[in-house]
Amino acid sequence: MKSLQILRPACVALWRPNRCVSCLLGLIMYLGCAASFNIGPMTTGLRSAFSATRSSSILGGTQRAVTFDRLLVNIGEDFNPETGTFRCRLPGAYYFSFTVGKFPKKMLSVMLVKNGMEVQAMAYDGYQNQGRKVQSQSVMVSLKPMDTVYLLLQENPHYAIYSNVGPYITFSGYLVYPDSTSTVGYLNNHLSPPGLHLPGCPPPVDAYYDWRRRSTTEEPRSAFSVARTKSALGETRGDREREALTFDVEYVNIGGHFNKTSGHFTCHFPGAYYFAFTVGKHPRRAVSVKLMTGKGEVRAMVFNEDMSRRREMQSQSLLLSLKRGDSVWLYSQQDDGYAVYSNQGRYTTFSGFLVYPDGESMNIDRTFP
Structure with a gap:
């Protein structure tokens, strides 16, 4: 018993500095993990x-x-x-x-x-x-x-x-x-929550701090995908403004930047966007659909002048560099000989999403729900 009493102070003396080092290392690791909370899907x-x-x-x-x-x-x-x-x-x-x-x-x-x-x-x-x-x-x-x-x-x-x-x-x-909840869930499964810390170390954060509701700088998100379940028949009615092709089915509208009633996507975050569309060709009519920006600048198109009674489809896609406020939409030729075909099978679709935001879009504070 005496030998144990003699050795104990030495053990304590040796252990205390190690405990401090452990606390310091744990705090550094925790802060490092917290700082990386806003890293995107590619690295999380x-x-x-x-x-x-x-x-x-x-x-x-x-x-x-x-x-x-x-x-x-x-x-x-x-x-x-x-x-x-x-x-x-x-x-x-x-x-x-x-x-x-x-x-x-x-x-x-x-x-x-x-x-x-x-x-x-x-x-x-x-x-x-x-x-x-x-x-x-x-x-x-x-x-x-x-x-x-x-x-x-x-x-x-x-x-x-x-x-x-x-x-x-x-x-x-x-x-x-x-989903943002997926990001939080993944991080909570791979980082130590505030309540778990090394024995003998002080809590790394305030006990009242909410781990799930923390303000972060998150990359901006913008995406949409829509479809039509009805055909759009062209009509020759003299001079008139070009009208966008509208849609009645909405799969995705992250950010709410696409208006399916007007058929227009409006850029809120400048950057490079990917757009893709597919349209059905109506029996006995040609198809001509253009991807437009602004007030009518043609960026890409699909075309088929076959007037047979058969139905088929045409597809197109490209990347566009957009500024805040730019609009993107589809225009179907408005003449009697042209039409876009669709039904409940959803032949006609239109999708777009932000691939790479410009630097100015990156500094946006967001709070996870």
Whole structure:
């Protein structure tokens, strides 16, 4: 007992400086983690992306979901190529795009489906001619954990999709903006909360400080994705102002910067934006749709003057550098011989999102809910 009493002061003397060092290191680590709270999805681990291809054809009626035999990217392991299904792990806004080949002498109808029954958009071609070609479609969708997305092929022998070692069939998707609650949840799972500190160390923050409600400098967010469920027929009515193509289905509208009633997107955060649109061609009419900025500057367009009775689709996409207040919209030619076709399958879609904000947009204080 005496030996223990003699040794104890020495142990205490040796331990106390180490305890101070431990406290200091813990505080430094905590502050470092807190300072990095506003780091985006690329560095916090909030990542989900896939891209897959198929090198063989599928005849309608042989299988429902389009499956894939080559996986190019699968960040997060959220996509199963054997079932063709993407299962959401991180809630947020996802951008999906797909391209499918048309089989000779067969029609083409492939739908992007959410949770097995909600049709989000489709690719269609009613031609049954000998030639081969491809149709594309893209849309941004808001997903919750465990939501599923896959491509559904028409179950009818008159339909098919074509591919070879080329390949014609591709399917890609990625998380554009995670929900803010996902960001907070991820950080709370990977950083020590204020209540957990090293034994003997003082609390690193005020006990009344709310970890979930802290003001941060967050990158600005702006994204939209919309669709039409009705056709838009052109009419020749003399001189009149160009009217934007409007939409009646809203998938995503982060920031509220797109007005589906007017058809206009208005830039709030200057930077580089990605835009993509797909339009259906109406039977017996040509299609001419332009991506416009401002009061009518043409930036890109789709065109098909085939006057056949078949329905098909045209797609276009590009990046634009926008300033605050700039507007972007779609214009469909307003003459009798032109039209845009759509129905409940949502042939006609329009999406856009901020890819890289300018420096001036970065200094925006935000508070997580």
